[in-house]
Amino acid sequence: MSRILFKSKIHRATVTQADLDYEGSVTIDRDLLHAADIVPYEKVAVWNVTRGTRLETYALEGEPGSGVICINGAAAHLNQPGDLVILATFTEVEESKVRDWKPTVVFVDGKNRIVPGRTEEIPGPARRSA
Numbered sequence: 001m002s003r004i005l006f007k008s009k010i011h012r013a014t015v016t017q018a019d020l021d022y023e024g025s026v027t028i029d030r031d032l033l034h035a036a037d038i039v040p041y042e043k044v045a046v047w048n049v050t051r052g053t054r055l056e057t058y059a060l061e062g063e064p065g066s067g068v069i070c071i072n073g074a075a076a077h078l079n080q081p082g083d084l085v086i087l088a089t090f091t092e093v094e095e096s097k098v099r100d101w102k103p104t105v106v107f108v109d110g111k112n113r114i115v116p117g118r119t120e121e122i123p124g125p126a127r128r129s130a
Helices: 030-035 073-077 124-129
Strands: 002-014 017-019 025-029 043-048 054-062 069-072 084-094 104-107
Touching (some): 002 030, 017 073, 025 030, 030 054, 030 104, 054 069, 069 073, 069 084
Parallel strands (some): 002 104, 025 054
Antiparallel strands (some): 002 084, 025 069, 043 054, 043 084
């Protein structure tokens, strides 16, 4: 048996562009893709913190160091420049490896630059006391 677990995410990235005329997908700075262990054409969940929308698409590689997070195609109706988003991926994990599973979490600043040294999520209730 295997379970579908959270694999990786880029947490609270800022949407830099929204392009309705593109066929679809989300273009992500190559450095962020690598840091989050996301490959081009991988399925990505886009959770918009600003608007509360959720959608699934696939990743495309953007210019490294650019900080680009461009929501393409119809999804651009749900995501606009300046919105905060979480970009997440999932994977199947064999039951024998589930208990030791650790996802990759990439925290970014307001310009989509990686925040060094922060890799662990703090669950909601614990954040209030941290």
